[in-house]
Amino acid sequence: MSDAITGLAAALAGGQARIVDLTHTLDADFPVIVLPPEFGQCARFRMEEVSAYDHRGPAWKWHNLSLNEHTGTHFDAPIHWISGKDVPAGAVDEIPVEAFVGPVVVLDCSDGAASDDDFELTPDIITAWEDQHGKIPSGVWVLMRSDWSRRRGTDYLNMREDGPHSPGPTPAAISLLLERGIRGFGTETVGTDAGQGMHYEPPYPAHYLLHGAGKYGLQCLCNLDQLPPTGAMLIAPPLKIKGGTGSPLRVLALIPGDIE
Secondary structure, three states, rough: OOOHHHHHHHHHHHHHEEEEEEOOOOOOOOOOOOOOOOOOOOOOOOOEEEEEEOOEEEEEEEEEEEEEOOOOOOEEEOOOOOOOOOOOOOOOOOOOOOHEEEEEEEEEOHHHHHHOOOEEEEEHHHHHHHHHHHHOOOOOOOOOOOOHHHHHHHHHOEEOOOOEEEEEOHHHHHHHHHHOOOOEEOOOOOOOOOOOHOOOOOOHHHHHHHHHHHOEEEEOOHHHHHHOOOOEEEEEEOOOOOOEEEEEEEOOEEEOOOOO
């Protein structure tokens, strides 16, 4: 075993590093994105009991599952969006596994999102973060902390007559992050875009620009308040679905053990 792997194992065992779960529990009540009625809809999670140590299977318990690729805490592959449909290795089963483990930058937008449901992540916020922590390096996951994951039920989607209202990035913010060479972008909301992201140019800029550039998305994250601005490592492998556009997954972060 290499010194690096041995050191990581020792740090985890000794408490110098710890694991934070960034994943919501997946059940039938977890909200999913709602599209205009003329479009197809994302299916909620369903779990059907097959047997439970009974006449249907005396020594085992198991379930059949039914869900959309983009239900719950989930991963977006490039082919999820029209701009990424021709990106090489754009499906979840084709993405190199090295892409699923990488460093994390957290942009704390929680104060703004607390006072404005439509709070925007802008280039000014990104450059202000860089003035304090240094330029965002290439190859990182950038996560937008909004504390939106603390909401429940109808408050999570926050639907109004004109559609959902939730925080997200502007097109210019995503363009700046792509200039930095990020690996992907993640949020605590039901999508990587703002709830009113259809009004930007291009519409839904996080999806359109990220996936067109061959980058990845994570959404419905939680516990981002437990991560430092820099220094964490993200582990986010989706299910290996042939031709998959995305996948529910268990997102974990490794952080220094002395961070509370």
